[in-house]
Amino acid sequence: MRVTDHGGGVWSIPVPIPDNPLGHTLVHLLDTGRGPVLIDTGWDDPDSYAVLERGLAEAGTSAAEIHGVIITHHHPDHHGLSGAVREASGAWIAMHPADADVVRRTREVGPGTWIRYVIERLEEDGAPDEHVAPLRAVRDSGRSRRASGARAALPDREISPGELVDLAGRRLRAVWTPGHTPGHVCLHLEEEVGGDPRGRLFSGDHLLPEITPHVGLYEDPEDGTVTDPLGDYLDSLERIARLNPAQVLPAHQYAFEDAGRRVRELLDHHAARLADLLRLITEAPRTPWQLAEAMEWNRPWDQIPYRSRNIAVSETSAHLRRLVKAGLAEAAPGTSPVAYRAV
Known part of the structure; x- marks a missing residue:
């Protein structure tokens, strides 16, 4: 793919x-x-940075000229090169506080913490021993790698949902859309597009x-808060449907129109997933791993x-948690690892 104006x-x-099968991230220049x-x-990869530099040159600028960086969410295919850009230009980096907290925690906790957390989650989800064994071997060897994003740049500005980002000559409004991550934001460029006043949406x-998009459980080894990422995501989708931008500029694939149609497709998809899960746990109690297999x-x-x-198991767990929150499922008494049944 080439740079698109x-x-x-x-x-x-x-x-x-x-x-990575996604191939690339669409970095937007404004x-x-x-x-x-x-x-x-x-x-964060030297070859990726070289491609970014060539793309900036094709658009008539350079990394050294970047004034600011706005991050839709903390994942490394979005935030990875932020530190390199700031080093080249002195640019500020802005992120929603919830994702900035994730970056901070990821930098602070040791690699052993993350591997133990992953093992515990898989054991709680009912993963078979043969799946967990390689992770236990890494843990016991003491050679655990640091979590992805452990070197990610700390942002120096916060994105405030509902408010305009401080950009001269632009009206770019932050829209908090948690679900994929707790602090994911979309950015609504409030301007006419071909005479259409609804503007454009950078949707991450x-x-x-x-x-x-993947919606799994929010991962934090040191926080036991029972979150509902899928519920957050479904609510966020409806927020974007009400916004109804003229054009969507996503971080993967290609730009498109009719955001409302795409929102309806995603809502229908998750409704079908929830219905399928409910059918499975109506037949018999199942662990998250058993549900993912089915x-x-x-x-x-x-x-x-x-x-x-x-x-896949994390995504299954997020859907299962939505059913529990909605009062449609519960933990089956006496099961270990915990299996869930329909209410």
Whole structure:
């Protein structure tokens, strides 16, 4: 893919994600009265940074000229290169406080904390011993790697939901859209697009044209708060539907129109997932792992790679928690690991 000029001082630059089926992150460049601003930066990798630099040059600027960086969410394919851009330019970095807290915690906790947390989660979800064994071996060896994002840059500005970001000559309003992460934000560029006053939306990972964003449990080894990420995500989708932008500029795939249609598709998708889960636990109590094995994915369970199974179980757990919060499911007494049944 090449740099795309979306008009009105907005470009998208595809920055590669190494060894990832998504391929790239669309980093958006926005002209402002104080200089160019980036929305997301891409994966922290020398080759990715070189591609970003070439894309900026094609758009008529450079990393050294970047005035500010706005991060839709903390994931490394979005926030990874923020530190490199700030080092090159002195740019400020802005992020929602909830995701800034994730960055801070990830930098502070040791690698052993993360591996223990992942093992505990999988054991609680009913993962079989053969799946957990490799992680236990890493833990016992003392050679645990640091969590992804352990070197991520700390932001120096907060994004305040509902307020305009401080950009000269632009009306860019932050819209808090938790679900994919606790502090995910979309950014509404309030201006006419081809005579349409509804503006454009930089949607990060919240709203993508063909992909259903991952919604799993928010991970924090040191916080036992019972969150409801899927409930957050569904509420956030409806918020974007009410906003009804003329065009959506996502962080993956391509720009598209008719945000309302895409929101309806995603709401229907998650409603079907919830109904399927409810059917399964009506038949018999099941652990999150057993439910993930029984659900439909984009390939048979025995063909899903190891790490992707962990993601699938986290997503299953988030849907299960939504059913529990809605009073439709509960833990079956006397089960260990805990199995869930319909109420």
